[in-house]
Amino acid sequence: MSSRLASRRNVMAAALIAPLFLLVALSFLAPLATTLYRAIEDSDFSLALPKTSRSLQQWDGVALPPEEAFRSFVEELRQAQQDQAAGAILNRLNFEETGLRTLLLQATRASGRLAEPYRDSMIALNPRWGDPALWRLFKRATGPFTSLFLLRSLDLKPTDQGVAKAAAQDAVFLPLFWRTFEISLVVTILCALLAYPVAYTLSILPQGWANVGMMLVLIPFWTSILVRTTAWFIILQREGPINALLMAMTLVDQPLTMIFTRFAVYIAMVHVLLPFAILPLYSVMKGLKPDYMRAAASLGAPGWKRFLRIYLPLTMPGVAAGSLMVFMLSVGFYITPALVGGPGDQMVSSFIAFFTNVSVNWGMAAALATLLMAMTGVLVVVARLVVPGFRSGGVKA
Amino acid sequence: MKTINIARAGLIVAVLAAAAPALARDLMVVGFGGGFQDNARKHLFQAYAAEKGVKVADDVYNGEMAKVYSMVKANDVTTDVIMVEAPELVRGCEDGVFEKLDWSVIDQKKFIPNGTTACGAGAVGWGVTLFHDPARTPTGPANYADLWDVQKFPGKRTLRSGAKMTLEVALLADGVAAADLYKVLATPDGQKRAFDKLDKIKPHVLWWKSGAQPLQLIGSGEAAYAVGYVGRTILANKNGAKYPIQWNTLLFSFDYWAVVRNSPNKAEAMKLINFMTDAKPLTNLAQDWAVSPANAAVANDPAVIAKNPGMVANHAKEGLFINTEFWVEHGADLEARFNAWLAK
Numbered sequence: 092m093s094s095r096l097a098s099r100r101n102v103m104a105a106a107l108i109a110p111l112f113l114l115v116a117l118s119f120l121a122p123l124a125t126t127l128y129r130a131i132e133d134s135d136f137s138l139a140l141p142k143t144s145r146s147l148q149q150w151d152g153v154a155l156p157p158e159e160a161f162r163s164f165v166e167e168l169r170q171a172q173q174d175q176a177a178g179a180i181l182n183r184l185n186f187e188e189t190g191l192r193t194l195l196l197q198a199t200r201a202s203g204r205l206a207e208p209y210r211d212s213m214i215a216l217n218p219r220w221g222d223p224a225l226w227r228l229f230k231r232a233t234g235p236f237t238s239l240f241l242l243r244s245l246d247l248k249p250t251d252q253g254v255a256k257a258a259a260q261d262a263v264f265l266p267l268f269w270r271t272f273e274i275s276l277v278v279t280i281l282c283a284l285l286a287y288p289v290a291y292t293l294s295i296l297p298q299g300w301a302n303v304g305m306m307l308v309l310i311p312f313w314t315s316i317l318v319r320t321t322a323w324f325i326i327l328q329r330e331g332p333i334n335a336l337l338m339a340m341t342l343v344d345q346p347l348t349m350i351f352t353r354f355a356v357y358i359a360m361v362h363v364l365l366p367f368a369i370l371p372l373y374s375v376m377k378g379l380k381p382d383y384m385r386a387a388a389s390l391g392a393p394g395w396k397r398f399l400r401i402y403l404p405l406t407m408p409g410v411a412a413g414s415l416m417v418f419m420l421s422v423g424f425y426i427t428p429a430l431v432g433g434p435g436d437q438m439v440s441s442f443i444a445f446f447t448n449v450s451v452n453w454g455m456a457a458a459l460a461t462l463l464m465a466m467t468g469v470l471v472v473v474a475r476l477v478v479p480g481f482r483s484g485g486v487k488a
Numbered sequence: 489m490k491t492i493n494i495a496r497a498g499l500i501v502a503v504l505a506a507a508a509p510a511l512a513r514d515l516m517v518v519g520f521g522g523g524f525q526d527n528a529r530k531h532l533f534q535a536y537a538a539e540k541g542v543k544v545a546d547d548v549y550n551g552e553m554a555k556v557y558s559m560v561k562a563n564d565v566t567t568d569v570i571m572v573e574a575p576e577l578v579r580g581c582e583d584g585v586f587e588k589l590d591w592s593v594i595d596q597k598k599f600i601p602n603g604t605t606a607c608g609a610g611a612v613g614w615g616v617t618l619f620h621d622p623a624r625t626p627t628g629p630a631n632y633a634d635l636w637d638v639q640k641f642p643g644k645r646t647l648r649s650g651a652k653m654t655l656e657v658a659l660l661a662d663g664v665a666a667a668d669l670y671k672v673l674a675t676p677d678g679q680k681r682a683f684d685k686l687d688k689i690k691p692h693v694l695w696w697k698s699g700a701q702p703l704q705l706i707g708s709g710e711a712a713y714a715v716g717y718v719g720r721t722i723l724a725n726k727n728g729a730k731y732p733i734q735w736n737t738l739l740f741s742f743d744y745w746a747v748v749r750n751s752p753n754k755a756e757a758m759k760l761i762n763f764m765t766d767a768k769p770l771t772n773l774a775q776d777w778a779v780s781p782a783n784a785a786v787a788n789d790p791a792v793i794a795k796n797p798g799m800v801a802n803h804a805k806e807g808l809f810i811n812t813e814f815w816v817e818h819g820a821d822l823e824a825r826f827n828a829w830l831a832k
Contacts, residue, residue, distance in 0.1 A: 178585070182820065185821070267831060329709050330710075434695060449554060
């Protein structure tokens with residue numbers, strides 16, 4: 092083959108994968124980059140109050156800022172208020188320190204009475220304006236980047252002296268991350284334990300029955316996650332079929348509380364995610380040659396030993412692939428815990444939804460999403476190193 | 489040649505598809521749904537459509553302001569008129585997601601006192617009260633202090649998953665007088681007191697987000713007692729339920745009509761708001777729904793009052809008016825704190 096032909100082939104191959112590459116770049120990399128950027132960008136203050144930002148950036152941050160900063164602050168804030176453009180900056184500052192919204196609104200409402208020198212009249216209005224720490228907070232908010240959202244997602248906050256612990260009432264995210272990984276791990280283990288015998292049975296059934304069994308796995312897999320979760324909601328509720336059955340059999344005299352509990356979250360998530368564990372296991376088990384097991388048997392290994400030494404290690408890549416998929420999907424679960432769980436069973440995604448839909452704080456939503464992704468990535472890398480069978484091709488025959 | 493034509497045709501289709509919604513979109517009204525909106529669709533939205541020959545569509549939301557903020561930010565405004573609660577209206581007006589209303593189109597004189605703000609025209613009053621299903625639990629709590637008595641009243645309670653209303657309920661249950669409530673809740677000690685009080689029944693509470701949920705939870709027996717929207721409870725009673733409404737537990741406020749900033753149908757939206765706050769359509773609406781309109785003539789019409797004993801305005805003396813200024817100032821902090829508290 093001539094080198095011209097080879098290079099033409101390379102061009103052809105590149106052209107063939109170009110649409111795919113473009114799709115991945117647009118649908119995967121671009122949103123990822125945007126999210127990452129949103130978690131650290133901080134432009135609300137400098138957009139709404141550009142002159143103030145410039146003079147604060149030049150200020151040394153020791154004593155009070157110059158009169159010029161006070162004046163442009165009052166003028167620009169008043170203007171922003173008139174243009175109905177002050178919302179973003181009020182929300183941004185109030186998120187960093189509760190009460191700043193009130194302080195700023197007080198200043199804009201009184202702005203007609205404020206006069207030269209603005210520094211003195213603002214301090215007369217509220218002594219807080221004489222606190223250099225407040226102005227240092229503003230200076231930090233002039234951007235263009237901030238660590239505020241990422242730190243707050245880790246229950247920390249930026250201060251003049253560096254990083255400190257966030258106030259107790261704001262410190263919810265570390266326990267939330269912990270809970271998210273705990274729920275995901277439990278679901279992953281349950282899925283692996285349940286999927287293994289199912290996949291094994293499917294792999295040894297005669298073809299006809301295997302197909303029927305496969306359909307039983309695939310039909311729920313194709314059903315909408317919302318439908319399956321709602322079904323569990325109906326089954327588990329106080330006057331649902333399970334409680335009716337238990338009461339009829341007089342096993343319980345009071346209906347059991349199953350809905351809005353961790354139990355309901357586990358059962359619904361395992362049901363939704365089980366096919367992701369079964370399918371890779373099935374394909375690995377189906378591809379196993381029976382020769383190894385026969386060889387072990389002919390060498391005198393008893394059944395349990397054949398399973399532990401031969402079958403289990405050989406099927407580990409299937410367990411690993413399935414578990415990895417289940418774990419990664421679990422970490423981002425939102426709708427199932429929201430529908431069948433209580434407030435104590437919500438995962439990080441519920442707060443991402445809260446910051447996106449309710450409190451309009453996209454910086455926090457992006458920071459939580461970024462950290463969730465980073466932590467999941469680290470966990471997967473660690474799992475690859477520690478758990479046997481995780482490296483692909485880890486079959487040692 | 490043929491391929492070029494196909495490509496060109498495809499381009500034209502794509503351009504048309506992109507342009508069509510902006511040109512031919514119906515006037516879009518978004519509200520909180522439920523029985524009110526079902527009746528408003530007939531007597532307000534479609535009545536206007538029939539009278540003016542304009543197409544009006546409506547949709548439902550749960551008060552999530554983020555959708556409004558993002559559509560204004562992205563300059564892709566798909567909602568023209570939206571029903572909002574008072575604090576969200578004031579904050580949204582400050583934040584620039586609502587248009588200032590055009591009082592040359594909307595008659596400002598027809599409203600009850602304080603029935604309008606810069607960006608909002610008073611729509612209807614609403615309230616929440618305590619109720620339960622006597623068919624399942626013969627006796628229910630008569631006030632909020634009772635609601636905290638889990639010995640006397642076992643079973644789940646369902647409360648709104650949010651700071652507004654729920655913190656008021658907690659302080660009322662703790663014995664704070666209605667007159668002092670917002671003074672107490674404005675202090676850090678008062679806020680701590682409210683959250684401490686909520687801690688005491690947290691394990692016994694199911695939290696609802698949409699207005700339909702309290703009735704579903706009571707109807708399915710999941711919850712024994714509920715704090716829910718009184719209009720919906722009245723509708724359920726009309727449809728055969730027998731839920732006693734504890735009017736002494738009423739918390740009430742007004743919803744407003746607002747126009748989303750940069751709406752392409754701004755002028756039409758103002759006209760629709762003027763129509764929806766007029767006496768005639770509201771009187772018609774009052775035939776089917778216990779409405780408490782912000783239109784003074786209808787709100788004071790003895791015939792309307794007599795026909796609607798469930799109008800929240802009739803029970804204003806028993807109830808607590810939800811303080812708009814308080815929630816404008818503290819809403820963001822307390823909602824975030826509530827959400828954090830809930831997740832713990």
